[in-house]
Structures are given as C-alpha cells and as structure tokens.
Amino acid sequence: MNRKVVYLTGFMASGKSTIGPILANTVGWNFFDLDKEIEKKENKKIRTIFEENGEKYFRKKETDVLKDLSCNKNLIVALGGGTLVSSENRGIIKESGLLIYLKCSPETAYNRLKHKRDRPILTPNDSENGDENNLRKKINELMQVRIQYYSLADYSFDTEGSNIGQTVDLIARLIQKI
Ligand code: S3P
Numbered sequence: 001m002n003r004k005v006v007y008l009t010g011f012m013a014s015g016k017s018t019i020g021p022i023l024a025n026t027v028g029w030n031f032f033d034l035d036k037e038i039e040k041k042e043n044k045k046i047r048t049i050f051e052e053n054g055e056k057y058f059r060k061k062e063t064d065v066l067k068d069l070s071c072n073k074n075l076i077v078a079l080g081g082g083t084l085v086s087s088e089n090r091g092i093i094k095e096s097g098l099l100i101y102l103k104c105s106p107e108t109a110y111n112r113l114k115h116k117r118d119r120p121i122l123t124p125n126d127s128e129n130g131d132e133n134n135l136r137k138k139i140n141e142l143m144q145v146r147i148q149y150y151s152l153a154d155y156s157f158d159t160e161g162s163n164i165g166q167t168v169d170l171i172a173r174l175i176q177k178i
Pocket of ligand 1: 010011012013016017035046079080081082083118119120121
C-alpha cells in the first residue's frame with residue numbers, strides 16, 4: 001500500500017479507539033489515538049483544554065498532531081469525531097492515507113454516551129448527560145452535519161451488525177490487500 005497511514009473516523013463512541021489498537025496489533029502496525037496524543041502534548045485532559053483554552057485552540061492542536069502523525073508509515077490512527085470537519089485536516093488525511101469510517105446510529109451513540117462526561121462538545125459544563133432530549137438533539141444535529149464528511153471515507157464498516165473481532169478482521173484483510 002503506497003498510502004501509509006490508516007485513519008479511523010466516525011462519530012464519538014463509534015469504536016475508533018477500541019478497534020484501533022486491536023487492528024494495529026493484528027496487522028503489526030503502531031497505533032495512535034489523536035485525542036490521547038493531544039492530551040500528552042498539552043499535559044491536560046480534552047475537557048480541560050476545552051474549558052481553559054476553548055474549542056478553537058483544541059482544533060488547532062488537533063491539526064498539529066495530525067500533521068505530525070501523517071508523516072509516518074504503517075500506522076493506524078483513531079481520529080476524533082470532529083477531525084474531518086476541517087478541510088485542512090481532510091487534505092492531510094487524503095494525501096497521507098486511507099480513511100475508514102466506522103458507522104454507528106445516533107441511537108447507539110446516545111446509549112454509549114449518555115453516562116459519559118468526557119465529551120465537552122456534548123456537555124460543555126461537565127454536567128451529567130441527564131437531559132435525555134437535549135443530548136439526543138445534540139447528537140442528531142452533530143451527526144447530520146458530520147455525515148457528509150464521514151461519507152468521504154474510502155471504506156465504511158457498520159459496527160453494529162458485527163462484533164469487534166469481525167470488524168477488525170475485515171479491515172485487516174483490506175489493509176493487507178491494498
Ligand atoms: C470530538 C470528539 C472527541 C474529541 C473531542 C471532540 C468531536 O473524540 O476529539 O471531545 O468534536 O466529536 P472521540 O470521537 O474519540 O470521542
């Protein structure tokens with residue numbers, strides 16, 4: 001494969017950070033999680049970066065880390081759910097790798113995210129995601145905007161109809177074929 005990085009995209013909680021390391025292990029590549037790299041570089045949790053520096057700053061760091069990772073070879077990278085919204089990021093990804101979309105429905109995202117507090121884009125005030133209607137509305141709105149970017153992926157995999165092992169197996173075979 002002449003494109004050297006495989007990027008995993010998809011909505012928050014679609015399985016990017018779970019599938020990524022298992023996939024990397026299966027194909028013998030390294031794995032990087034964009035959010036974790038930003039946290040390491042900034043020495044702060046994503047929520048704290050949003051609170052103290054704002055989303056714009058976070059997005060800038062996201063692009064910086066993406067640029068660094070894109071220069072590597074044989075790498076699986078889990079993107080953040082909002083990484084593809086930036087056209088600069090989309091350009092970097094297109095130039096350097098293969099983009100894989102892990103699909104999940106708004107309902108599944110809701111169920112996986114309703115007790116989480118670590119997604120500041122959904123709960124800016126560190127509140128419990130208690131207001132069911134608000135959270136559903138926010139997820140639907142974000143999904144509607146982002147689907148156009150996720151759909152730009154080279155390949156898509158439905159993560160709901162199959163278990164993690166099956167999804168990893170399919171993607172691993174794809175990587176080995178390309
Ligand atoms: C975000 C998704 C998060 C993280 C940040 C913003 C988003 O990543 O980058 O909280 O805008 O959708 P995950 O998709 O890994 O949760």
